[in-house]
Structures are given as C-alpha cells and as structure tokens.
Amino acid sequence: MRFLLWINITFFSCVLVADDFLPQSALSFFENHCFECHQGSEDSIEGNVNLEAKSIDWSKKESTVFWTRIYEVIHSNEMPPKEASSFPATAERLSMLTWLNKSLTNYAPPGGTLPRRLNRVEYENTIRNLFNYSDFKVPPSFPEDDTTNGFDNIASGLVLSPTLLSQYLDIATSIADEVLPEPVPLKSFDSRDFRIKPFQLKTNEGDGAALTNDTYRLVSSRNMASAAGWTSPFEVPVSGVYKIKVQARTFQTDKMFYDKRIKPFRLELYARQNGEQQYEPFGELRALGGFNVTTKEGLSKNYQLESKLFEGEVIGFRWADGPVYSDPGKRDISHSFIDDRLLNDSQFYAAAIKLDGGKRGSSQIEFYESIRELIKSGGLDLENPKLKSPPKVYGGGLFNGPHNWCKAYAYEEMHRFGPALDILNIEISGPDKIIPDQLTQSRLARSDLFLGRSPGAILDISFAENFLRDFLFKAFRKPVSENKIKEYLGIVEKHRLDNPDKRIEDSLHLAVRRAIISPHFLFRGLKSGFLDDWGLASRLSYFLNSSPPDAKLINFAKTGKLSDPIVLESETRRLLKKPQRNNLIKHFTGQWLGTRRLKDIMPDPRLLKFYNIHREAMIDETEMFFEEMITENHTLDKFIDPGFSYRNKNLNNIYGGNLSGTEMQRITFDKGGRSGGLLGLASIMMSTANGVDTHPVHRGVWLLENVLGSPTSPPPPGIPSIAPDTSGSTTMRERMIAHQQDTSCASCHKKIDPLGFVMENYDPVGRWREHYPVYTETASEPLKEEFYSQNGKQTRVGQKIDSSGLLPDGTVLKNVVDLKTYLLTNMNLFTECLVEKLLVYGTGRSLNFGDKRISMKIAKNSLNSNSGFQDLIVDIVLSESFLTR
Amino acid sequence: MQNRVDRRQFLRGLGISLALPMLESFQSPLMHASSGSNSVKRLVAIGTYLGFHQTDFFPDKKGKGYKLPYVLEPLAGNRSEFSILSGLDHRGRNGHEGWKAWLSGSATGSISIDQIVANQVGDNARYASLQVTCGRPPNDARISFTRDGVALPMIGRPSVLYNTLFRSDSDKARIQYILDGNGSVLDDVLEEARAIKKKASWQDKRKINEYLSSVRDVEKKLQKQKSWLDIPFPKTDYTLPSYDPISPDQALHCETIMYDLMALALKTDSTRVLTFLVPGWSQVFEINGRRLSAGYHGLSHHGNEDKKIAEYNLVGREHVKRFANFLQKLKSSNDTEGLSLLDSTAILYGSGMGDANTHDNSNLPTLVAGGGFKHGNHWSHQRGSGNQRLLGDLYLTLMQKFGLNIDSFAGAKNNLNECFS
Structure with a gap:
C-alpha cells in the first residue's frame, strides 16, 4: 500500500491507541460530579451514558463520537447540570476540558461527513451533465439551501424536506418529458388569411405610433418590444409556414433635419412569443427576414416573404437602418449621432438644458413640443459653456440624460418630418404547411442527443x-x-x-x-470510512467544480488509480488549471468572502449612484483575484498584500482611478499600501456593511471568523445592537467604548472592536474616507423621487475617523496598513483560517478534533515551505481529512 | 430560450404539483376538514401593480356618509358590501420591491396571508390556492410566499387558468399517468433507502430517515391528489377568445377574462384561495375609444400634473369597474352549500404601492369586501393620528375570521375587528 504509506509520512499523524488511560484528575472528576447519574448498568443510567471508564480505546470510531460529545456538554455548561449536588469548581472544569481537548486532538481520527445531499448548484450541474441538458435550471419555486459553518454544501445542513422531495419529483417528470418526449401528432388547421390594419399594431410607448387608421409609422430603435409595432391581437394559431405580405412606403420631407436618402429603407420582421419579456433587444429575437422599401416618392408597394411561424408567436416590424439606433456593440452609432446633434444644434441643446428634463412622465410629443416652444420664444442662453462640451453620458431614466432627450426628440421629429417608414397594410396567410412546434422540435433533438439515437x-x-x-x-x-x-x-x-x-x-x-x-x-458519500476511488472522484470533482466527475476522473477511478497520490495530485492540478470561474471560485468566494450577499444590498442613494454594473465589477474583481491566486500558485501572503488586482472603469467611482473600458484589466500597484487583497476589496467592505452605514462590530467579527480564524461566541441574548448616530454628533467609537467597559462584553469586544475600528476608513461600498458622512436628510422618511435624481448630494462631511486600535496582544494599529503588516508577520493566523475554510467546504463537515489536528499540520507545512495557494489546495486534497468520508 | 414555457408544458408542470376540485353534486371526504363555525370560507386578494391616486381612492370623510371618490365610483351599487381603510401599511420599504411585502409584511419573502389561509382551508378544494396575473408580471413581481419563503409562480395566460379549472380528458389521463408513476417510484426508492439504512451507522441512519420520512409525507400528498382526480372536473360553457390577450396593451381585456375565470373557480369550488396581481407596464391604453397621452407607468409618475392624474385615474377606474363586476358576479351566485358566494368570500382589494408618483409605500390603498362582514364605512387610521394602525392589523382580523389562532403578523399585534363587527 504505497498510498497509505505516503500519507503516513506527510499528514498521517494519528496513531491509533487502544489503551489511553484516564488521568487521576479525570477519574475523580467523573466520580465526584457525574457518577450520581452516569454510572452502572445500561438501563439505570441517564441518557445511556456511562462514564465508568479506566481507559479509552481510540481505535474504535465510537470513542471519538462519545468523548467529543462529553467535551461539548462540559464545555457548553450543559453538564454537570446546575442542580447537581456537587458542581465542579471552575479550575477543575477547565483542567478536565484541557485534558479532553488534548486527548481528542491527539487521538481522534478525522472524518465523519454524513451522507451529503447535492445542493442546488450541484444538483443543477449534475442534471445538466447527466442529460446533456446544458440550459437546465431549477424552477423559481425550488427552495434555497441552508448555510451551516459558512457554506451551503455541508452535509448536516443539507436537510431533505418533503417540500424539496416533491420538487425533485416534479422536476424528474419534467426532465423525463424533455429527454423522452411522447410523440406529438401534427395539428390540423385550415389555412386562411389574417388581415392586420395598421392601427392594430401595438406598441408600448414612444417610438412607433399609429398616425391614422391607415398608416403606422416606424422610426428606428434597438428595443423591439417597446418600440416596434407588434401584431397582437394576431397570434400564430398553429405552427406552420406562412406568407406575410406587407404594404409599405418610405416617408421623407424637405423639412426634415436629416439628409434625404436614396438607398432603400430596410424593413425587418421578427417573431417572439406573445407576452414574453417586454424589453428584448431585437438581436435576441427570431429574425424572419426583411424587405428593401423603395424611396421612390409616395410609392407604396407590397412586399412578401414566406416564413416558419410557431404557435403563440406575434410578429414585429423594425426599420433597421434608420439614423437613430444603438445595437449592443455598435452603440457608437447612436452616440456619435447624439454628439452631432448636441454639437450642431445648439438651440436644441440650450432648450433641453432650460427644460431640465421636463416634467416627470412627459411623453415624447410633450417633450418635443416643450423644446420647440422654448426655441420659438427665444431668449435661450446660447453662451452657456456646456454647449461646447456636450455630455457623453448614456442616459438613465426616461429624460434624465442627453441620450434620451435626443432620442425622444429625434423620434418625434422623424414622425413629423421624416425620415420614417410607413406600414399601410399587413396580410398573413397560411399555414401552407403545418410543422411541429418549437418545443416538440427541441425536445426531439434533446432526446436524440441524450439517447445517442440517430x-x-x-x-x-x-x-x-x-x-x-x-x-x-x-x-x-x-x-x-x-x-x-x-x-x-x-x-x-x-x-x-x-x-x-x-x-x-x-x-x-x-x-x-x-x-x-x-x-x-441525490446523495453522495453513502459509505463511511476511507473513500474508495469512486467516492474520491466525486468528492474531488464537487469540491473543485461543483459538478459530477468528468471522463478523466471516471477513468482513473475505474482503473483504481485515482487514490494514487501522484495521480490525485496531477488530477487536482488539472482541474485547477482552468478553474471554472462559475464553480469553485464563484461559490467558495461567494460564501467565504460574502460576494453572494452583494445582490441584496442597495447602497443608500445619498452616498453615491450605484448600479448593477458596479456590483458586477466588484464581484468580478474578487473572483479574478482569487483565480489568479490559484492559477499562478501565488504564496498566501498575496491574499493580504497582492500588489495587483482586476478592475474596470465602473470601479473608478469606488477606488478612484481613471480606467477606461468595461473589460476587466489587471492592474498593479506598490505593495505595502492599503490597495488590494482581502483588506482592500470593495466587495468585502460592502458585504460587511449594510449599504447605509458601517458597523465596526460587523467587520471585526467578519475578520475574526474569515481572516484571523478566531471566531467569537455570539452575544448573550437580549443585548441590543448599537445603532449609528445619524446626527453625526458622536462616533461609533465613542458609543462602543462604554460597551467595552462591561467585563462580560469586554472579553470578546477587546478582540472584535480594534479590528472593526481599523476598517472604518472604508465606507459602506468600500470607498476610502477620512470622515464620517452625515446625511442631511433622514432615511426614516420615505425617500422621495427628487431624492434619487440628486444622488450623492445629501451628505456632508462629519467627524474625522479615528482608525486606531489596540489588539489584545498589545499591538498598536494606526490604520488598515498596520493590520496588513500584523497579518503578514503572523501569517500562521490567516493560513490556518484559510485551510479550515477550504477543508470545511471540501469535506462538507464541521471539522472535528482529528480534522483540526490535520488542518494545523497542513497550515504548518505550508508556512514552512512557503508554498503557493495551488500547492495548498493539493495538500488539502491529499490529506487524511479529505480522503476520509 | 430556456425560460420559455408553452401552454402545454405549463399545464403539465402545474397539473402534477397542485392538488385537485369538487362539484356541487359531489361531497368529498375531505370536505369536513372544517374551518370553525365562521361563514367565511374563501379569501381573494387583488393588488393593482401601479397603484391608485390616493386622493381619488380614499374618501374625505370618515364613517358611512362619505362621497364615493372618483376612482371608486364604479362600486356605487355595492356600497354596503365593502369597507375602505386608509392609513394602513407595513412601515416597510418603498419602491416596487415593496410588493413582496404586500401580503407577507416582509420584503424578504416570509409566508403571505393567502398561504396561511390556504394552509387552513386549502384542503377543502381541488387546488389549495391559485395565483393569477395577466401575462408576465413586471419585474417578475411575486406576492404569494409559502411557509418556506418560496415565491409562488402566477398563471398569466387565460387559457392556462381555464385548462387548470376545466381539464380535458387527455390532460386528466396524463395527470393520472404521472401520479401513478410517482406513486410507484416512491415505493421503489423507499426500498432503496431502506437497504442503505440497513448498512448505515447510527448517525447516517438519521440522515436516511430524513429521506424516508419525506417520501412518506409526499406519498400522503399524492394520495390526496389521486382522490381529487377521481372527482370529475367541472364543465363550463364559458368560451375564451381564440388567442390569449396577454400583450400589455390588452391587459384590461385579459383582466376581464381573469375575473370571469376567478369567479368560476370559486363557484365550482375549485379553490378557496386566490391572489390576483393586476399588472401595469408602459403600455398606452385606449379607453372609451381615446388613446391616452402616455404609457401607464409614465402616468403613474404623474408629477402631480392634473392632466396626467386624470388619465391615471381613468385606468384606475377601469380596474375598479372590473372589480365591481366581479363583486356583482359573486353576489348573484351561491356556493356549493347554498351560501351567497360574496358573503362567504373575504376579498382584499388594493395595492402594495402607496403613491406610485414617488414610490412611497405608506397609506396603501385598501378595501375589504364580502365575507359576511359589516360593511359600508370608511375607516381612517392615519399615521400620527393617535389612532394609527398597521396593515398587518387588518390581516390579523381576516385570518382570525378564518378561525386561525394568530395574534401577531409582520409586527402587528392588534386586530381591526372593531371595523367589521
């Protein structure tokens, strides 16, 4: 057994001792405080726990379970009970606990993960993999997994409830329907003609409009759902091949602002399911083809095409090459148009500035008319320096930015003066041929793929x-x-x-x-003890990829080679080489570093404008940082002081800086500063605050649990939390000092508070600050709309932040840079913490005494050899803890 | 593409996860699961996504002698059948996100009042509850949440709701096949799990027991579904249009049909609990032959401009008109036990949006109808009036009327019984 031997040399520390004799102190502890209830024959003792023992046989698995339980009940003061006739003195209790702790740590074997249910992510990935069903998603009604020990893949927390089982049952049927569909006979339907008058074309708002009953006028836009005319109430009655005939003409006048066009106008047709998403860009819709509509004056012609249409679809019309539109990726067309408009039509821009967006909810027509009115009445400030440098902002709300001002104005202008495309009549006839609907077709294809059937x-x-x-x-x-x-x-x-x-x-x-x-x-790890090759393949694959084992892992398991440490190491490195950012990185950092929480936090608009793009960039930064740590096998100190990060322009308003472009870029900075790493990532600062204010206790507790590896007990019940003083007259520190003077609070808060204080320079979204903000409007009143339009203006500078802290070991910290230095000189703290987190995540259990012993060894080995992060993950995989269920 | 759900798929998906109704001529063994001696047996909650203009929804005066506000005028014929309550809300979040809290009191999705009531009375009908909307709700809004905080999907196509209530024989055969299959695979996996348990350690056994007891629980539910399937589905002569009017511009048409189907659902005792989210997007409505000057969402942000408010109210009145028809339908029908459908159905009508113009969710438009309660008053509980109350207080009263022994909900601890007795 080369395998066992190898392990022994590295992390196999535990020697299974059959006769570990209890010391006299333990014997007398039990005799004096426990035997009253826990001695004697099986049926007469409390809870079936007999403490009459001379020695412990650690080679028996039950011993660990039993003595761990004894440790826990004494530690939590559950036993001996308060009413016991002889209650142990504190010193006696402590010495008992110390002995038990030491024995358990020395002798307890690792392992003990319960059968582990696939969590939501794993279940989705497993179904996708098993059925070749890459777009499978659980329905929205699927319950969330509970989080235990900081992660949602821990066996004891992955409870199987009746609600969940009935979901599994329903999903099983819908998957079977997808991959093994019943044959669907073609429907029968008599072919007929459907006439749609222009006024029946429907739009949501704005860009397209029926002028009279005879004409529907299209101007160009990217947003099909709200801009194009849709043929509802015509909905395709049965899937088939139809003829679509459109009577159309172009509309141009001498008065129009744009150059006359000679090239035909392009009219394009799309189909989508009725009642689908309202705001789909046309690129995501099914294109049916199109026509070139002649620019010959006043000439309306019939254009016809033949197309497959599917049951339930409606048809949309779009002028594809109009002057105003913005395709994703081609947005510059629209931007340059707007820049032109703003630069060359100073009257328009001056009027738009004066109108200041107009009244809320103004329609396109109202907006246009208000601008014309202002231009007509004259007296506009054409000297306004703003006119020389038009903004290039992509507008927010309907009329909040120049982009939308221009669009609304231009559309209306085009409606009135051209150019535009008129639709006069639509005729749809068919079906000439009935075809299977989309669902039947896609299921059939899926079924062929799944069964390997031609x-x-x-x-x-x-x-x-x-x-x-x-x-x-x-x-x-x-x-x-x-x-x-x-x-x-x-x-x-x-x-x-x-x-x-x-x-x-x-x-x-x-x-x-x-x-x-x-x-x-639904479960993995149904067998206890050492993992066999199959168990190992699953554990490794779900650890690194949240997915079932791939073909290579399966092959190694088949040949029994996976447990060979050399193979296991190379497989681990293979899986880490191209890390799937969706899985280990996403889910481990999502929980360890809290990036999953970001979606639930909406920063206070009084602080800054904050949108999803900022949130996404923060998460990307964290994940890409972590990814490089793995792929480049960086040493662990780089978690604290990396000298690099990944950012894009959306993070400029968080970190300062002047990056351009939305692509994430690797940036470097000098080491030794406050930038980068776990103490500098905005995502972490945001996830440890609430979007409105920061709380030193929250960040302190977070650091203790996730970086220093020294979690504190939860506060005793009934302790109110300290709320920040929104008037800005006292600082958090002043209010917390009082709190620290209570000795029962102080024992933990001496550890928590200094760490929290040091982080106070980061605001609720991770921006650096020297002063607390004071909100000039209180949030207890409903935030009015006006409020949102003036984002970031409702704060003033408050008290200066004192970011100093005194650690329990006497270290004085002036600021976050000092804390970084402290962590770097005490790398054992972070290393031990990280190993524990990874081990918990990988094995799906809270670490027992045996696991803790191994985890310490791994950390020590990493420190001594100053190995990289990838090496550390390999060490974890090769450890006895990981290899034991 | 993966999110597209066609009618058939929807039918199947739904058919297997919901319990099934009964007819006047059938007495189900489940019928006497009893809900106390109260006459109220059903709950309907209807919320209008873009809200109402508060000053045209709430009367100026308290008590009975108020003048019916403009938006509520279509309810003139029902004055003695409803009560208006002003000043109520959850003191919760503002904005459209507040919708999650409308029936649950919580922005994070804890159990909603309809589901609490459904847990109490749901077994008496084929479907424990049904959730309805028109088309696809804006921002994928949800209003009903189970005990586990799971948001319940809504039926947005009239044809789907229709087929749910009046299943065809082929649908029924399919459901039968699925239920039978589920029964047999549950038996099989129970055996598999027992075999695993035999070899398991005592700690593992506890985990396997979780599985075993879940299987047994689901088997029980399955039995219930099967017994409902033995009871024939009701028949109707109601006809749907040839297409589903679910594009936003046809939302009012869709609303009319959904109310018709909801009345049928109650009349046939297919369900005892209904929620209806009346959605609103940016569609431009045509009302009384006139095209409104702006989209509905734009109108809801009226900026206190009279013309906009007037048009916003026109839409609001259209909603209320349809609601008044619904009340009328319930009033003229009796349930399977011969009680007036209106008197045995408590109806909550209003919005989870207070003032749409400012996204302010205080003073939510709220009206309670039917249920055999004493009606006809306008109750005002304005904030800071010394008489301030929460929307949860009203919910407590509603739940207590169903015989539920609940005395706190979403921070509310006092009921509003005095308003209805």
Whole structure:
C-alpha cells in the first residue's frame, strides 16, 4: 500500500491507541460530579451514558463520537447540570476540558461527513451533465439551501424536506418529458388569411405610433418590444409556414433635419412569443427576414416573404437602418449621432438644458413640443459653456440624460418630418404547411442527443438494458450492481407489458424518473470510512467544480488509480488549471468572502449612484483575484498584500482611478499600501456593511471568523445592537467604548472592536474616507423621487475617523496598513483560517478534533515551505481529512 | 430560450404539483376538514401593480356618509358590501420591491396571508390556492410566499387558468399517468433507502430517515391528489377568445377574462384561495375609444400634473369597474352549500404601492369586501393620528375570521375587528 504509506509520512499523524488511560484528575472528576447519574448498568443510567471508564480505546470510531460529545456538554455548561449536588469548581472544569481537548486532538481520527445531499448548484450541474441538458435550471419555486459553518454544501445542513422531495419529483417528470418526449401528432388547421390594419399594431410607448387608421409609422430603435409595432391581437394559431405580405412606403420631407436618402429603407420582421419579456433587444429575437422599401416618392408597394411561424408567436416590424439606433456593440452609432446633434444644434441643446428634463412622465410629443416652444420664444442662453462640451453620458431614466432627450426628440421629429417608414397594410396567410412546434422540435433533438439515437431510429428492448447500464452508472457516479440494473429494467418491461403499443422511450420514462429521485443520485458519500476511488472522484470533482466527475476522473477511478497520490495530485492540478470561474471560485468566494450577499444590498442613494454594473465589477474583481491566486500558485501572503488586482472603469467611482473600458484589466500597484487583497476589496467592505452605514462590530467579527480564524461566541441574548448616530454628533467609537467597559462584553469586544475600528476608513461600498458622512436628510422618511435624481448630494462631511486600535496582544494599529503588516508577520493566523475554510467546504463537515489536528499540520507545512495557494489546495486534497468520508 | 414555457408544458408542470376540485353534486371526504363555525370560507386578494391616486381612492370623510371618490365610483351599487381603510401599511420599504411585502409584511419573502389561509382551508378544494396575473408580471413581481419563503409562480395566460379549472380528458389521463408513476417510484426508492439504512451507522441512519420520512409525507400528498382526480372536473360553457390577450396593451381585456375565470373557480369550488396581481407596464391604453397621452407607468409618475392624474385615474377606474363586476358576479351566485358566494368570500382589494408618483409605500390603498362582514364605512387610521394602525392589523382580523389562532403578523399585534363587527 504505497498510498497509505505516503500519507503516513506527510499528514498521517494519528496513531491509533487502544489503551489511553484516564488521568487521576479525570477519574475523580467523573466520580465526584457525574457518577450520581452516569454510572452502572445500561438501563439505570441517564441518557445511556456511562462514564465508568479506566481507559479509552481510540481505535474504535465510537470513542471519538462519545468523548467529543462529553467535551461539548462540559464545555457548553450543559453538564454537570446546575442542580447537581456537587458542581465542579471552575479550575477543575477547565483542567478536565484541557485534558479532553488534548486527548481528542491527539487521538481522534478525522472524518465523519454524513451522507451529503447535492445542493442546488450541484444538483443543477449534475442534471445538466447527466442529460446533456446544458440550459437546465431549477424552477423559481425550488427552495434555497441552508448555510451551516459558512457554506451551503455541508452535509448536516443539507436537510431533505418533503417540500424539496416533491420538487425533485416534479422536476424528474419534467426532465423525463424533455429527454423522452411522447410523440406529438401534427395539428390540423385550415389555412386562411389574417388581415392586420395598421392601427392594430401595438406598441408600448414612444417610438412607433399609429398616425391614422391607415398608416403606422416606424422610426428606428434597438428595443423591439417597446418600440416596434407588434401584431397582437394576431397570434400564430398553429405552427406552420406562412406568407406575410406587407404594404409599405418610405416617408421623407424637405423639412426634415436629416439628409434625404436614396438607398432603400430596410424593413425587418421578427417573431417572439406573445407576452414574453417586454424589453428584448431585437438581436435576441427570431429574425424572419426583411424587405428593401423603395424611396421612390409616395410609392407604396407590397412586399412578401414566406416564413416558419410557431404557435403563440406575434410578429414585429423594425426599420433597421434608420439614423437613430444603438445595437449592443455598435452603440457608437447612436452616440456619435447624439454628439452631432448636441454639437450642431445648439438651440436644441440650450432648450433641453432650460427644460431640465421636463416634467416627470412627459411623453415624447410633450417633450418635443416643450423644446420647440422654448426655441420659438427665444431668449435661450446660447453662451452657456456646456454647449461646447456636450455630455457623453448614456442616459438613465426616461429624460434624465442627453441620450434620451435626443432620442425622444429625434423620434418625434422623424414622425413629423421624416425620415420614417410607413406600414399601410399587413396580410398573413397560411399555414401552407403545418410543422411541429418549437418545443416538440427541441425536445426531439434533446432526446436524440441524450439517447445517442440517430434521428428517426426505432429502438428495441436490447437498447434499454445497455442504456440503463450506462445511465445508472453515470447517475449514481459509481458502479451499479447487476441486480440494481435488473430492478430498473423491470420497470421498463412492466410498462411494455401494460402498453404494448408504446415505444421503448415511453417505457424508459418511469425508470429515468426513479433514478433521479433515488438516494443514490441525490446523495453522495453513502459509505463511511476511507473513500474508495469512486467516492474520491466525486468528492474531488464537487469540491473543485461543483459538478459530477468528468471522463478523466471516471477513468482513473475505474482503473483504481485515482487514490494514487501522484495521480490525485496531477488530477487536482488539472482541474485547477482552468478553474471554472462559475464553480469553485464563484461559490467558495461567494460564501467565504460574502460576494453572494452583494445582490441584496442597495447602497443608500445619498452616498453615491450605484448600479448593477458596479456590483458586477466588484464581484468580478474578487473572483479574478482569487483565480489568479490559484492559477499562478501565488504564496498566501498575496491574499493580504497582492500588489495587483482586476478592475474596470465602473470601479473608478469606488477606488478612484481613471480606467477606461468595461473589460476587466489587471492592474498593479506598490505593495505595502492599503490597495488590494482581502483588506482592500470593495466587495468585502460592502458585504460587511449594510449599504447605509458601517458597523465596526460587523467587520471585526467578519475578520475574526474569515481572516484571523478566531471566531467569537455570539452575544448573550437580549443585548441590543448599537445603532449609528445619524446626527453625526458622536462616533461609533465613542458609543462602543462604554460597551467595552462591561467585563462580560469586554472579553470578546477587546478582540472584535480594534479590528472593526481599523476598517472604518472604508465606507459602506468600500470607498476610502477620512470622515464620517452625515446625511442631511433622514432615511426614516420615505425617500422621495427628487431624492434619487440628486444622488450623492445629501451628505456632508462629519467627524474625522479615528482608525486606531489596540489588539489584545498589545499591538498598536494606526490604520488598515498596520493590520496588513500584523497579518503578514503572523501569517500562521490567516493560513490556518484559510485551510479550515477550504477543508470545511471540501469535506462538507464541521471539522472535528482529528480534522483540526490535520488542518494545523497542513497550515504548518505550508508556512514552512512557503508554498503557493495551488500547492495548498493539493495538500488539502491529499490529506487524511479529505480522503476520509 | 430556456425560460420559455408553452401552454402545454405549463399545464403539465402545474397539473402534477397542485392538488385537485369538487362539484356541487359531489361531497368529498375531505370536505369536513372544517374551518370553525365562521361563514367565511374563501379569501381573494387583488393588488393593482401601479397603484391608485390616493386622493381619488380614499374618501374625505370618515364613517358611512362619505362621497364615493372618483376612482371608486364604479362600486356605487355595492356600497354596503365593502369597507375602505386608509392609513394602513407595513412601515416597510418603498419602491416596487415593496410588493413582496404586500401580503407577507416582509420584503424578504416570509409566508403571505393567502398561504396561511390556504394552509387552513386549502384542503377543502381541488387546488389549495391559485395565483393569477395577466401575462408576465413586471419585474417578475411575486406576492404569494409559502411557509418556506418560496415565491409562488402566477398563471398569466387565460387559457392556462381555464385548462387548470376545466381539464380535458387527455390532460386528466396524463395527470393520472404521472401520479401513478410517482406513486410507484416512491415505493421503489423507499426500498432503496431502506437497504442503505440497513448498512448505515447510527448517525447516517438519521440522515436516511430524513429521506424516508419525506417520501412518506409526499406519498400522503399524492394520495390526496389521486382522490381529487377521481372527482370529475367541472364543465363550463364559458368560451375564451381564440388567442390569449396577454400583450400589455390588452391587459384590461385579459383582466376581464381573469375575473370571469376567478369567479368560476370559486363557484365550482375549485379553490378557496386566490391572489390576483393586476399588472401595469408602459403600455398606452385606449379607453372609451381615446388613446391616452402616455404609457401607464409614465402616468403613474404623474408629477402631480392634473392632466396626467386624470388619465391615471381613468385606468384606475377601469380596474375598479372590473372589480365591481366581479363583486356583482359573486353576489348573484351561491356556493356549493347554498351560501351567497360574496358573503362567504373575504376579498382584499388594493395595492402594495402607496403613491406610485414617488414610490412611497405608506397609506396603501385598501378595501375589504364580502365575507359576511359589516360593511359600508370608511375607516381612517392615519399615521400620527393617535389612532394609527398597521396593515398587518387588518390581516390579523381576516385570518382570525378564518378561525386561525394568530395574534401577531409582520409586527402587528392588534386586530381591526372593531371595523367589521
């Protein structure tokens, strides 16, 4: 056993001792305080716990469980009970605990993860993988997983409730319907003509409009759903091939602001499901084709195309090459148009400035007319320096920015004077041919892919057996016994007996449904003890990828080589080489560093304008930083002081700086400063605040738990939290000092508060600040709309921040840079913490005494060899803790 | 593309996860699950997404002698059948996000009042509750939340609601197949789990027991669904249009149909709990043959401009008109036990949006109808009036009328019983 031997040398520290004799102090502790209830024969003792022992046999698994429990009840003061006749003195209790702690740490074997249910992410990935169903998503009604020990993949927290099981059951049916659909006969439908008058074309608002009953005028836009005319109430009655005839003409006048066009106008047609998303850009819709509409004056012509249309679809019309539109990626067209407009039509811009966006909710027509009115009445300030440097902001709300001013104005102008495209009549006739609907088609394709069936092939019963053999192996992620295969085959055979005229696919339906609600599918780690190659393949793959093992891992498991440490190391490095940012990085940092929380925090508009793009950039920065730590195998001190980060221009308003472009870029900065790393990432600062103000206790507790690895107990019940003083007359520090003077509070707050104070220079979104803000309007009143339009203006500079702190060991910290230095000189703290987090995440259990011993060893080894982060992950995978269920 | 759900898919998805109704001629064994001696048996909650102009929704005067405000004028024929309550809200968040809190009192999605009531009375009908909207709700808004905080999806297509209530034989055969299949696979996996349990350590056994007890629980639910399936679906001569009017500009048409179907759902006792989110986007409505000057959402941000408010109110009145028709329908029908449908159905009508113009969610438009309660008053509980109350107080009263023994909800601890007795 080369494998065991190797492990022994590195992290196998525990020698299984059969006779660990209890010291006299423990014997007398039990005798004096416990035997009253916990001594004697099985049936007469309390809770079936007999403490009459001379020695502990650590080679027995039960010993660890038993003595851990004893440690816990004494530690939590649950035992001996307060009413016990002889209650131990504090010193006696402590010495008992010290002995137990030491023994357990020395002798307890690691392991003990319970059978681990796939969590939501793992379940989704596993289904996608098993069924070749890459776009599978659980329905919105799927319950969230609980978080235990900081993560949502911990076996004890992954409870299986009846609600969840009925979801699994429903999903099993819908997946079986997707991959093994019943044949759907074509519908029958009589072909007919549908006439749509222009006034029946519907739009939401703004850009397109019916002028009279005879004409519908299109101007160009990117947003099909709200801009184009849609043919509702015509909804395609049955999927088929239809002819679409459109009578159209161009509209241009001498009065228009734009150059006359000679080139034909492009009219394009799209289809979408009725009632789908309101604001889809046309690029995401199904294009049906289009026409070139002649610019010959006043000439209306009929244009016709033939197209497949699917049941429930409506048809939209768009002028594709008009002057005002902005495709994603081609936005500059619209921007340069606007820049032109603002530069060359100073009257317009001056009027727009004077109008100041107009009244809220102004329609396009009102806005246009107000501007014309202002231009007509004259007296505009054409000397305004703003006119020389038009803004290039992409507008926010309807009339908040020049972009939208221009668009609304230009659309209306085009409606009145051209250029525009008129639609006079629409005729849809058909279906000439009936076709399967989209769902049937996509299911059929999915089914071919899943079964490995060539289109149209007919399957027989011999297929079923082979299929089930492969499928169950893949579903259960381990070899499946012949008996089990027979059981599943029995389902198929029975269905065939009852339904002789159905296909093999229909008979497999039920077998597939059973497999994916089976405990063998929903759980991993059903066997305790050392992981076999299959158990190891799953644990490794879900750890690094939140997904079932890939073909390479399966091959190594098949040949029994995966547990070979050399193979295991190279497989770990392979999986880390191209880390799937969606999985280990996303889910581990999402929980360890709290980036998942960001979506629930809406920063106070009194502080700054904050949109999703800022949030996304913050998360990207954190994930890309973490990614480089892995791929470049950086040493762990770089977590604290990396000298690099990834940012884009959206982070300028957080960090300062003048980056351009929305692509994330690697930036470097001098080490030793406050920038970068876990104490400088905006995402962490934001997730440890609430969007409105910061709280030193929250950040202090976060640092203790996630960076220093020294979590404190939760506060005793009934302690109110300290709320920040919004008037700005006292600082958080002043209010917390009083709090620290209470000795029962002080024991923990001496550890928490200084760390929190040091971080006070970061505001609720992670911007650096020297002073507290004072909000000039209180948030207890409803935030009025006006409020949002003046983002960031409702604060004034308040008290100066005192970011100094005194650590319990006497270290004086002036600011966050000092804390970084402290962490770098005490790298053992962070290293131990990180190892524990990864081990918990990887094994799915809270670490027991044996695991803690191993975790310390791994950390020590990493410190001594100053190894990189990737090496550390390898060490974790090779550790006895990881290799034991 | 993966999010597209067609009618058929929707039908199947829904058919298997919901319990199933009964007919006047059938007496279900589940019927006597009892909800106390109260005459109120059903709850309907209807919320209008873009709210109402408060000054045209709430009367000037308190008590009985108030003049019916403009927006509520369509309810003139029902004055003695409803009460208006002003000054109520959850003291919660502002903005459209506040919708989560409308029925639950909490912005994070804890159980909503309709689901609490459904847990109490749901077993008496085929569907424990139904959630309805028109088309796809704006911002994917949700108003109903289960005990686990799961947001319940809404039916937005009239044809889907129709097929849910009046299933065809082929739908029924399909549901039967699914339910039977579920029954047999549950039996099988129970065996698989038992085999695993046999070899498991005592700690593992507890985990496997979680699985076993969940399977047994779901099997029980399945039995109930099966027994409902044995009871024939009701028949109707109601006809739908040939297409689903779910594009935003046809929302008022869709609203009319959904009210018709909701009345049918109650009449056939297909469900006892309904929620209806009446949505609003930026569609430009045509009302009384006149095209409004701006989109509905734009009108809701009227900036206190008279012309805009007038048009916003026109839309509001259209909603109320449809609601008044719904009340009329319930009033003229009896339920399966011969009680007036209106008297046995408590109806909450209003909005989770207080003042849409400023996104201010205080003083939510609120009206309670039916339920056999004493009605006809305008109750004012304005903030700072010394008589201030919470919307949760009203919910406590409603829940207590269903025989529920609940005395606090979303921070509210006092009921509003005095308003209805």
